[in-house]
Amino acid sequence: SQQGEEDPQALSIQEGENATMNCSYKTSINNLQWYRQNSGRGLVHLILIRSNEREKHSGRLRVTLDTSKKSSSLLITASRAADTASYFCATPMNTGFQKLVFGTGTRLLVSP
Amino acid sequence: DAGVIQSPRHEVTEMGQEVTLRCKPISGHNSLFWYRQTMMRGLELLIYFNNNVPIDDSGMPEDRFSAKMPNASFSTLKIQPSEPRDSAVYFCASSPGRVSNTGELFFGEGSRLTVL
Numbered sequence: 001s002q003q004g005e006e007d008p009q010a011l012s013i014q015e016g017e018n019a020t021m022n023c024s025y026k027t028s029i030n031n032l033q034w035y036r037q038n039s040g041r042g043l044v045h046l047i048l049i050r051s052n053e054r055e056k057h058s059g060r061l062r063v064t065l066d067t068s069k070k071s072s073s074l075l076i077t078a079s080r081a082a083d084t085a086s087y088f089c090a091t092p093m094n095t096g097f098q099k100l101v102f103g104t105g106t107r108l109l110v111s112p
Numbered sequence: 113d114a115g116v117i118q119s120p121r122h123e124v125t126e127m128g129q130e131v132t133l134r135c136k137p138i139s140g141h142n143s144l145f146w147y148r149q150t151m152m153r154g155l156e157l158l159i160y161f162n163n164n165v166p167i168d169d170s171g172m173p174e175d176r177f178s179a180k181m182p183n184a185s186f187s188t189l190k191i192q193p194s195e196p197r198d199s200a201v202y203f204c205a206s207s208p209g210r211v212s213n214t215g216e217l218f219f220g221e222g223s224r225l226t227v228l
Contacts, residue, residue, distance in 0.1 A: 031215055042116075042203060042219035043155075088155070092215050099168065100145075100217055102155040 004032075004089040004103025012109045019076040021106040023089030024069075032065055032072050033090045033100070043088065046074075079110045114138075118204050118220035126228050130192040133223045136185055137206030145217065146179055146189050147203040155203075161187065194227045201225070 004025045013019055025032070031050045035043040049056045049065045049072065056063045062075040076083055086107050090100045117136040125131055137144050145160040159169040164181045172179070176195070181187040191198055201224045205217040 033215060035217075042221045043205075043217070044219070045216045048216060090217075099157065099160060100215065101157065102147075104154050 004091055004101070006087070006089060006103045006106045008106060009104070010107045010109070012111065013079055015079060015081055015110055015112050017079055017110075019079050019083070019108055019110070021074045021087050021108070023072045023074070023103055025072075025089070025091045025103075026070065027091075027093075029067075029091045031092065032063075034061075034063060034072075034074050035088045035090060035102070037086045037088065037105070039085070046087075076108075079108075081110050081112050084108060084110045116204055116206050116218055116220035118202075118223050120223055121221065122224045122226075124226045124228065125194055127195055128193045129227075130190065131194045131198075131225060131227075133189040133202050133204075133225070135187045135189070135204030135220060137187070137204070138218055139185065141206035141208050141218070142184070143207040144181060144187050145205040145207070146187070147205065148200045149203060149222070150200045158189070158202075191225075194225075196227045199225055199227050 004023045007022050031048050033048045034046045036046050037043045047058045047061055047063050049063050051067055060077045065072045086105045088105045089103045093099045119134045143162050146158040148156045148158055158171045159179045160167055161181045177191055179189045201222045203219050203222045205219045207217050
């Protein structure tokens with residue numbers, strides 16, 4: 001079963017606009033990760049935020065984590081056509097090993 | 113580093129045939145994962161290995177599916193016999209495991225399987 005649920009399922013914006021995607025999860029976590037998947041390709045790790053962090057930045061990416069609400073958001077600022085992809089959040093199951101469970105994903109379309 | 117290498121990239125087969133998907137993880141990574149991606153079910157974890165040992169295969173859908181990791185640089189996922197509902201993209205991913213403790217997975221480009 002999926003641990004995370006992203007919303008919205010799909011998002012369409014213009015270049016230069018900001019894109020915000022949200023993720024909700026069910027159980028306690030020690031970190032939450034975001035991945036990107038371009039069409040027909042494998043997933044690529046974007047950023048990891050630990051449970052004791054509330055916000056993290058990487059280039060044009062900003063991730064927030066609210067453990068009390070069991071939710072996270074990914075903000076892409078000044079979007080580009082190349083940001084068009086599906087974005088997934090992933091959380092580790094509490095197995096002692098890195099068993100990641102992925103959410104349903106948000107499909108982002110950035111139009112020039 | 114070449115990354116995670118999967119083969120074949122595309123496979124079209126007929127129902128009842130045996131399918132073998134292959135994966136070479138990143139050198140030095142001691143955890144390996146097989147995922148399946150479909151539109152209906154999203155990304156599902158099928159099985160994962162640590163130090164070549166299967167740790168959790170609870171995601172393997174049926175006895176028709178089997179996975180092996182004979183050594184640290186090679187893993188296979190076999191479906192025998194294949195059925196149309198097995199059509200999906202199968203991803204292999206590797207991770208440094210507990211040592212780095214980051215949890216980041218490195219994915220291959222996937223094997224797209226179509227069973228007619």
